[in-house]
Each structure stands twice: as structure tokens, then as C-alpha cells.
Amino acid sequence: xxxxxxxxxxxxCDQDCVHAVRVLGHSANLLWHKETxxxxxxxxxxxxxxxxxxxxxxxxxxxxSPVMQAVQKFADNGGLVLGVCNGFQILCEAGLLPGALIRxxxxxxxxxxxxxxxxxFETPFTNKIPxxxxxxxxxxxxxxxxxxxxxxxxxxxxxxxxxxxxxDARGNLTDTANPNxxxxxxxxxxxxxxxxxxxxPHPDRASEEILxxxxxxxxxxSIFAALKSKIVAQAA
Amino acid sequence: xxxxxxxxxxxxxxxxxxxxVQSALEQMGHKGIKAVHVGKYLEIELDAADKEAARQSLDExxxxxxxxxxxxxxxxxxx
Numbered sequence: 001x002x003x004x005x006x007x008x009x010x011x012x013c014d015q016d017c018v019h020a021v022r023v024l025g026h027s028a029n030l031l032w033h034k035e036t037x038x039x040x041x042x043x044x045x046x047x048x049x050x051x052x053x054x055x056x057x058x059x060x061x062x063x064x065s066p067v068m069q070a071v072q073k074f075a076d077n078g079g080l081v082l083g084v085c086n087g088f089q090i091l092c093e094a095g096l097l098p099g100a101l102i103r104x105x106x107x108x109x110x111x112x113x114x115x116x117x118x119x120x121f122e123t124p125f126t127n128k129i130p131x132x133x134x135x136x137x138x139x140x141x142x143x144x145x146x147x148x149x150x151x152x153x154x155x156x157x158x159x160x161x162x163x164x165x166x167x168d169a170r171g172n173l174t175d176t177a178n179p180n181x182x183x184x185x186x187x188x189x190x191x192x193x194x195x196x197x198x199x200x201p202h203p204d205r206a207s208e209e210i211l212x213x214x215x216x217x218x219x220x221x222s223i224f225a226a227l228k229s230k231i232v233a234q235a236a
Numbered sequence: 237x238x239x240x241x242x243x244x245x246x247x248x249x250x251x252x253x254x255x256x257v258q259s260a261l262e263q264m265g266h267k268g269i270k271a272v273h274v275g276k277y278l279e280i281e282l283d284a285a286d287k288e289a290a291r292q293s294l295d296e297x298x299x300x301x302x303x304x305x306x307x308x309x310x311x312x313x314x315x
Contacts, residue, residue, distance in 0.1 A: 057304055064301070093304065100306040105252050147249055147307055181250060 001227050003028040004041035006071070006087075008062045013048035013084065013204055020207035021045075024220050033065035042227050043080040044071055046087030048140070048202060058101060058143050059089035068094055080124050080223060081196045085141055088188070088198030097191055097198050098156070099148030105181025109142040113212065114179055114201060116187055117167040120160040123190055124226030125197045128218050134171050135164070135215040137201040139179060144200040146182035146189075156189060164188040164199055237284050239294050240313045243303045244275035278302060287314065 005017045007030050014030055021028035028045075031038065038044060051062040062068070068090075075081050075096055083091040091097040104110060116135040118126050129135065148156065156162050165185040168177040178185045180200075188199025203216030245251050251273055258272040284290035291314050303310040 056302070060301065060304070092306075100304055102249065102307055103252065105250060107252050107256060145250070149248060149306075181252075 001026045001042045001224055002040055003043050003045055004031040004038050005029070005045045005047055006031050006033060006067055007047075008033045008049070008051035008065060008090075010051050010053055011047050011049035011086065013086075013202065016202070016204040016207075017045045017047045017084065020204040020216065020220060023207055024217055024224070026224060031067060033062065033067045036066050036070055038067075038070050038074055038079075041074075041079075043082070043223055044074060045204075046071075046081070046083040046090050047204065048085030048087060051086055051090065054143070057093070059086060059091075059093040062086075062090045063094040072096065075191075075196050078193070078195050080226065082125060082219070082223065083196075083198035084202055084204060085139075085144070085200055088200055089143070091196060091198045096196050097189060098152050099146055099189070101143050101200070102145045102147050103143050104141070104145055104179070109140075110144070110179045111138070111140040112179065113138050114187070115167050115169055115171075115177065116164040116201060117171050117173065118164055119162045120190075122160075123163060123194045123197065123222075125190065125219055125222050126163055128221040128225055130218070133215070133218070134167060134169065135201075135206075135218065136213040137203060137206045137216055138212070139201045140205075141180070141200055144182065145180040146184075146186040146200075148183065153183060156186075157184070159192055161189050161192065161194075162186055163190050163197060164201070237282050237287065237290060238315050239280040239282065239290075240315070241278040241280070241294075241298050241302055242275060242311045242313075243278070243308050244273055244310075246307055246309055249307050275308075290314065 190197040203219040206216030
């Protein structure tokens with residue numbers, strides 16, 4: 001499988017995303033934000049960083065980069081798109097995911113390991129996560145507080161679009177386990193169609209044991225499996 | 237022509253910056269402060285023959301890009 005990892009001015013986790021995909025056995029290439037075609041990409045990753053310096057609002061300017069039109073079309077056609085951290089922020093600004101990410105409630109930048117409970121195992125991003133597994137994945141953000149109005153939150157819950165929530169080591173959704181004040185402890189969501197997902201934690205920084213946790217690989221493995229089954233379905 | 241755009245967080249959005257500033261003001265001795273909200277202010281200088289067309293164009297920019305309607309309200313003034 002081939003992954004296109006987008007690169008905006010001041011993206012800084014693009015190399016981590018490429019490395020994670022490669023170390024797990026698939027191919028990835030960097031795609032500069034001015035490109036208007038995704039080439040032969042099977043999936044798109046929008047990496048973390050501070051695109052455009054987070055000027056105006058995080059992800060506000062990146063969402064208008066030329067490559068995002070190709071990403072929009074790709075997503076409209078059912079292509080898989082994963083946004084990590086700044087990538088999640090960009091997807092929300094672009095309207096590909098609902099809600100917005102705002103400043104952490106304690107106004108501090110949080111750089112630490114968090115625990116995540118998976119809310120829906122039937123998506124291209126979660127199908128390989130063991131059902132009893134609490135994921136240990138690092139976060140590094142100053143604006144990761146997920147916000148959406150009551151109506152949107154109700155819809156997310158009803159449609160099982162909440163993919164990951166911050167929890168303690170035992171899987172309890174507590175306020176202490178919530179590093180940034182996100183409503184409903186939301187760490188990551190998907191769209192209604194389940195082909196676009198975003199999360200603030202970094203599975204790309206938890207792809208190998210040497211990084212402190214290799215739990216991030218379950219997210220990538222899920223995407224590989226989803227792509228493989230799509231190809232099998234198309235061939236049938 | 238100069239456009240002034242004031243962007244403020246929506247009431248439903250938690251504003252920890254606003255609360256922190258309020259707390260600091262109170263510690264400095266200011267009394268009777270009911271709330272503080274921290275927003276953004278933009279000034280755009282432009283050449284435009286048609287003031288109404290410029291207003292519509294800037295309004296669209298304010299709604300689509302300069303503010304995020306999910307979390308912010310904006311006010312546009314043109315002089």
C-alpha cells in the first residue's frame with residue numbers, strides 16, 4: 001500500500017508518519033502542499049506540526065492549500081484520510097470532520113503519554129485494535145481541546161463516530177485522565193462515512209517499542225487491513 | 237478603505253484565557269468584573285471603488301476564513 005503524507009510549511013511529524021508506515025512494511029512518500037494530485041496514493045496522512053505557524057488559528061491556512069482540494073475529492077470518493085494532531089485540526093477547519101480544536105483548558109502545552117479507550121472497532125482506523133486494549137500513545141499539543149455544540153456531540157455519539165477517548169490506565173473516562181478539557185474526553189473521531197478520521201494523540205510516535213510504546217501500530221495495521229479488504233472486494 | 241474585524245469566542249466555548257485574565261485583574265485589585273473574553277482584532281486596508289461589494293467580499297472572508305463559525309462570532313466594520 002502507498003501512503004501520501006502531506007507536508008505544509010512547518011509540518012514537523014511528516015517524517016515520523018513516513019517512518020511509521022515504512023517500518024510496518026508499506027510505502028509512503030511526502031507530498032508537498034502545493035501539489036494538486038495525490039498520485040497513486042491508497043491513503044492520505046495529514047501529519048502533526050505547526051503548519052503556517054498556527055497563525056490565525058491552527059490549521060486555518062493549511063486547509064486552503066492546493067493539495068487539500070485533491071484530498072477533499074479523494075475523501076468524497078471514499079478514500080481513507082487520517083489526520084494526526086495538526087492534521088486533525090486541518091480536517092476540522094476544512095469541514096471534513098465536525099467540531100474544532102481549541103486551546104487546552106489549563107493553557108499549558110501537554111507533552112506526555114496518555115491512555116485511550118477505543119469507542120468503535122468497526123472502522124478502517126480501529127479494526128485491528130484488540131477489544132480489551134487500552135492504547136498508550138503520546139500527545140504533544142497546546143490546542144487539543146475538542147469542542148462541538150450539543151447537537152453535533154449527540155450526533156457523534158448516536159453514530160458511533162467517537163473513535164478514541166482519554167481514559168486512565170484501567171479504561172475509566174475520568175476528568176483527571178483528560179489532558180486538555182476535550183468535551184466527552186474526545187481524543188479522536190471519524191466522519192459519518194468512516195473514511196476520514198482525526199486524533200490528537202500521535203500513533204506515528206508510538207510505532208516502535210523503542211519509542212516507549214508500539215500501540216500506535218494498531219491504527220496503521222487497521223488501515224492496511226481496510227485497504228486490503230477494499231482491494232479484495234473490488235477484485236471479486 | 238479600512239475594515240475592522242472583531243472576533244470573539246462563542247458563549248458556549250470555554251475561555252480559559254478570559255478566566256485567567258479576569259483572575260489576574262481581580263488580584264490586581266480591580267473590582268466588579270463580571271467576565272472577560274479574549275478575542276482577536278484584525279485590520280484590513282484595501283483599495284475598493286465599490287464599498288458595498290467590498291463589504292460583501294470581506295464578510296465572506298470573515299465567515300469562511302478569518303473566523304471559525306464553530307467556535308467564534310465576528311463583527312465587521314468598514315470605514
